[in-house]
Amino acid sequence: MKIEVFxxxxxxxxxxxEVNEHLETVADLRQHLSDINPSSSHLINMCRFVVxxxxxxxxxxxxxxxxxxxxxxxxxx
Amino acid sequence: MEYITEEALDLTGLLSGSHHPAxxxxxxxxxxxxxxxxxxxxxxxxxxxxxxLASKMMRQILEDAKARWNLTIAVAQHRIGKVQVLESAxxxxxxxxxxxxxxxxNRYIIDRIKHEVPIWKCEYFEDGTSIWGGxxxxxxxxxxxxxxxxxxENG
Numbered sequence: 001m002k003i004e005v006f007x008x009x010x011x012x013x014x015x016x017x018e019v020n021e022h023l024e025t026v027a028d029l030r031q032h033l034s035d036i037n038p039s040s041s042h043l044i045n046m047c048r049f050v051v052x053x054x055x056x057x058x059x060x061x062x063x064x065x066x067x068x069x070x071x072x073x074x075x076x077x
Numbered sequence: 078m079e080y081i082t083e084e085a086l087d088l089t090g091l092l093s094g095s096h097h098p099a100x101x102x103x104x105x106x107x108x109x110x111x112x113x114x115x116x117x118x119x120x121x122x123x124x125x126x127x128x129x130l131a132s133k134m135m136r137q138i139l140e141d142a143k144a145r146w147n148l149t150i151a152v153a154q155h156r157i158g159k160v161q162v163l164e165s166a167x168x169x170x171x172x173x174x175x176x177x178x179x180x181x182x183n184r185y186i187i188d189r190i191k192h193e194v195p196i197w198k199c200e201y202f203e204d205g206t207s208i209w210g211g212x213x214x215x216x217x218x219x220x221x222x223x224x225x226x227x228x229x230e231n232g
Contacts, residue, residue: 076196
């Protein structure tokens with residue numbers, strides 16, 4: 001699946017990259033991202049995830065062709 | 078009107094379009110870039126957003142505020158890209174029959190925008206360094222990434 005990150009996550013990952021492992025849920029993806037980049041773990045644990053332009057929770061099932069957006073905590077204003 | 082824009086915010090234009098015959102109070106909040114943060118000199122701020130969701134969320138926040146306070150006008154716009162000191166990064170305008178609703182709803186809207194909407198600032202300092210900053214860490218106290226401290230303050 002395709003992963004796209006924003007803001008401070010770009011200090012840890014490429015802006016867009018592919019994950020080829022079989023991951024069943026958002027929780028699995030969250031854990032996988034922490035595993036492949038432990039320095040991002042604290043930030044990853046605070047992130048929200050988006051599929052098809054909607055926020056999804058950790059139990060949301062993932063498909064191999066999903067485009068998943070990872071959102072760090074907001075800091076607008 | 079676009080909720081997220083790369084253009085400079087037209088505060089006077091937005092304000093002039095926010096008067097309403099049923100509104101006795103109009104409140105405009107402008108979040109400006111200031112020249113310092115935690116003792117360091119700020120050069121500028123670069124804002125980034127996930128625009129599709131940010132736009133959807135800002136529209137919903139404004140609809141929530143209009144319904145809750147019976148507003149005649151609720152407008153908000155956030156700028157992305159490079160924003161210089163003295164420039165406005167975000168504007169919120171609320172209009173209602175009386176000032177208490179206009180003030181309260183304006184605070185509600187800007188709080189939700191800052192905490193919930195996927196927009197991020199990267200502060201650039203005059204010494205050449207930069208940092209992604211001002212993250213919402215409410216979850217550390219609430220235990221829930223979707224529960225923010227201000228929500229209890231606003232009832």
